[in-house]
Amino acid sequence: MNQDIAAEIAVLREDLHHHNYLYYALDNPQIPDAEYDRLLRRLQVLENENPELITTDSPTLRVGSAPLDAFTQVKHELPMLSLDNAFNDEELADFNKRVIERLGDSLTDDAIEYACEPKLDGIAVSLIYENGVLVLGATRGDGTTGEDITQNVRTIGSIPLRLKGEGIPERLEVRGEIYMPKAGFEKTNKLAEEKGEKLFVNPRNAAAGSLRQLDSKITAQRSLEMCAYSVGVVQGGQLPSGHGQILEQLSQWGFRINREMQVVHGIEACIAYYAALSDKRNQLPYEIDGIVYKVNDIKLQRELGFISRAPRWAIARKFPAQEEITQLMGVEFQVGRTGAITPVARLKPVFVGGVTVSNATLHNEDEIRRLDVRVGDTVIVRRAGDVIPQIVSIVESRRPSGTKEILFPKSCPVCESVIVQVPGEAVKRCSGGLVCGAQMKEAIKHYASRKAMDIDGLGDKLVELLVDKKLISSVLDLYHLELELIAELERMGEKSAANLLEAIETSKQTTLARFIYSLGIREVGEATARNLAQYYGDIDPLIETDEETLLSINDIGPVVAGFIVGFFAQEDNRQLIHHLRDQGVSWPVVLVQHEALPLAGTSYVLTGSLAALTRDQAKEKLQLLGATVTGTVSKKTDYLVAGPGAGSKLKKAEQLDVPVLDESQLLELLESHNAAI
Numbered sequence: 001m002n003q004d005i006a007a008e009i010a011v012l013r014e015d016l017h018h019h020n021y022l023y024y025a026l027d028n029p030q031i032p033d034a035e036y037d038r039l040l041r042r043l044q045v046l047e048n049e050n051p052e053l054i055t056t057d058s059p060t061l062r063v064g065s066a067p068l069d070a071f072t073q074v075k076h077e078l079p080m081l082s083l084d085n086a087f088n089d090e091e092l093a094d095f096n097k098r099v100i101e102r103l104g105d106s107l108t109d110d111a112i113e114y115a116c117e118p119k120l121d122g123i124a125v126s127l128i129y130e131n132g133v134l135v136l137g138a139t140r141g142d143g144t145t146g147e148d149i150t151q152n153v154r155t156i157g158s159i160p161l162r163l164k165g166e167g168i169p170e171r172l173e174v175r176g177e178i179y180m181p182k183a184g185f186e187k188t189n190k191l192a193e194e195k196g197e198k199l200f201v202n203p204r205n206a207a208a209g210s211l212r213q214l215d216s217k218i219t220a221q222r223s224l225e226m227c228a229y230s231v232g233v234v235q236g237g238q239l240p241s242g243h244g245q246i247l248e249q250l251s252q253w254g255f256r257i258n259r260e261m262q263v264v265h266g267i268e269a270c271i272a273y274y275a276a277l278s279d280k281r282n283q284l285p286y287e288i289d290g291i292v293y294k295v296n297d298i299k300l301q302r303e304l305g306f307i308s309r310a311p312r313w314a315i316a317r318k319f320p321a322q323e324e325i326t327q328l329m330g331v332e333f334q335v336g337r338t339g340a341i342t343p344v345a346r347l348k349p350v351f352v353g354g355v356t357v358s359n360a361t362l363h364n365e366d367e368i369r370r371l372d373v374r375v376g377d378t379v380i381v382r383r384a385g386d387v388i389p390q391i392v393s394i395v396e397s398r399r400p401s402g403t404k405e406i407l408f409p410k411s412c413p414v415c416e417s418v419i420v421q422v423p424g425e426a427v428k429r430c431s432g433g434l435v436c437g438a439q440m441k442e443a444i445k446h447y448a449s450r451k452a453m454d455i456d457g458l459g460d461k462l463v464e465l466l467v468d469k470k471l472i473s474s475v476l477d478l479y480h481l482e483l484e485l486i487a488e489l490e491r492m493g494e495k496s497a498a499n500l501l502e503a504i505e506t507s508k509q510t511t512l513a514r515f516i517y518s519l520g521i522r523e524v525g526e527a528t529a530r531n532l533a534q535y536y537g538d539i540d541p542l543i544e545t546d547e548e549t550l551l552s553i554n555d556i557g558p559v560v561a562g563f564i565v566g567f568f569a570q571e572d573n574r575q576l577i578h579h580l581r582d583q584g585v586s587w588p589v590v591l592v593q594h595e596a597l598p599l600a601g602t603s604y605v606l607t608g609s610l611a612a613l614t615r616d617q618a619k620e621k622l623q624l625l626g627a628t629v630t631g632t633v634s635k636k637t638d639y640l641v642a643g644p645g646a647g648s649k650l651k652k653a654e655q656l657d658v659p660v661l662d663e664s665q666l667l668e669l670l671e672s673h674n675a676a677i
């Protein structure tokens with residue numbers, strides 16, 4: 001196991017946690033579902049290949065993120081788990097094979113009965129009924145704890161306030177999806193446009209925003225529907241023995257169920273159902289993003305059981321990313337933190353894969369020339385695994401007369417500095433540095449980000465507002481902000497302003513690695529910043545370093561070394577660091593006696609779970625003491641640190657007579673060498 005894989009896993013986890021929070025807690029997704037799925041699947045692959053790196057907080061082992069504090073929290077009596085995904089027929093067949101193997105080899109491929117349902121693109125909810133009366137409605141939240149939205153769900157006509165019929169359990173939990181039909185979405189956005197309000201991005205975003213209104217009167221004005229898809233807690237009554245029959249029973253008691261649902265035999269019938277719904281998808285009055293397959297027999301579901309984050313008896317087959325045709329209305333050139341000039345296509349808005357797309361990346365000048373794309377062209381836009389959609393081709397047969405060639409600017413569109421291009425690079429960059437307003441904004445955003453100085457509450461929009469209002473022009477100005485001026489800003493107020501200033505003050509106590517990363521030196525990511533901190537111990541020797549010394553450090557090559565030396569050679573950057581330290585920004589000095597590090601020359605492997613600190617923290621502390629931490633046990637391994645759940649690596653260590661430490665022994669080792677824990 002090399003450090004690059006461990007670093008990639010750490011970055012993936014942070015990104016997924018961040019996007020889980022945006023998606024589930026704030027209803028403000030910033031990446032397409034296809035991109036999220038790609039990140040999650042990449043993390044799953046890496047963890048499957050390196051099980052010793054799995055941690056208890058991994059996004060692969062949990063569902064969603066913690067709820068907001070705006071509503072009362074509700075603990076689910078039974079966890080609301082997520083589903084594993086299949087993306088093609090082969091993965092769906094593999095799921096069926098696993099089901100059959102667990103239930104008995106004598107079963108044939110078509111022996112299993114599956115309930116097939118469209119996967120609605122909405123918000124999962126839990127409804128509790130006591131003696132047939134609705135008493136609680138809650139969001140899924142993180143799967144264990146959700147938010148009490150009872151007052152809001154009461155306003156939705158398709159949610160019965162009192163159940164009807166016979167045989168209703170004394171206590172019944174019904175789970176379902178609240179969504180906004182396409183017609184309701186169009187109506188909601190039309191009204192918002194007439195009022196000059198912000199438009200919703202897609203029906204799911206509209207449903208989430210409507211459902212989580214503190215004023216239930218607003219929710220009542222929105223076109224929301226609820227479709228039941230399962231049950232949770234059942235007390236004082238019995239339900240049918242099959243999932244499909246349970247849904248029919250719920251329908252009799254007053255719930256809306258999806259009439260596209262079918263119960264079929266065997267995986268081939270599941271595949272045929274997917275093809276039929278895929279063809280029908282655009283004609284449905286609501287958005288779906290896939291199909292959910294569930295073993296129909298409840299007894300077999302119980303026998304199959306669960307893994308930590310999902311049932312073994314169900315899977316979601318996702319629809320692929322979609323392409324659409326639209327028109328290129330114009331091109332704007334954006335300036336990034338490092339000065340990179342990126343052409344962004346402004347499109348005639350088009351609905352692609354569940355999202356209204358109006359922007360797409362054109363990457364760089366070479367890509368523009370390759371596509372031969374011009375303003376006014378009809379283009380094919382793909383919403384795939386990219387953070388923003390991309391133009392994949394033009395429809396040359398539809399090229400109108402009067403299209404305009406896209407000309408790359410010679411000077412920066414923000415500060416008018418000369419645009420330069422390093423030989424061998426496709427990217428062109430503004431040469432203005434922090435003189436450039438765009439780079440200044442991006443530099444401040446980066447400085448305040450969670451992986452850098454972690455200034456809570458200082459998001460991108462607030463940074464832009466502070467710069468536009470001329471309250472800050474560099475990261476140094478953050479430490480001179482005044483309460484009264486911040487409180488006057490839009491959507492702030494005295495309390496929010498005070499919280500921001502407190503967060504800025506708190507950020508002054510940081511680590512050297514975070515501070516180095518926060519400076520935004522080109523190509524210096526978290527891992528490189530950590531290596532620099534460990535090698536130099538403080539900022540002063542790093543400022544005075546040379547390329548030859550840098551090249552002796554792990555993870556640093558000639559290009560990165562040149563960027564580092566070039567950054568610190570600029571007097572403005574040196575002065576900035578000096579002034580930041582004067583403002584109280586500080587960090588503990590790192591132990592740097594390279595030859596004398598107490599664990600230099602030793603090799604450790606970590607496996608199992610740890611309680612007092614995470615494995616990433618344990619790895620970092622061992623590395624600070626000079627140890628090499630790898631992912632594979634071999635004859636060269638000096639010690640294996642094994643926590644609960646240790647598996648094959650512990651067995652291999654015992655076979656090779658590698659000494660094994662438990663967590664208490666590891667902590668004693670770290671304390672004995674003055675490693676702060």
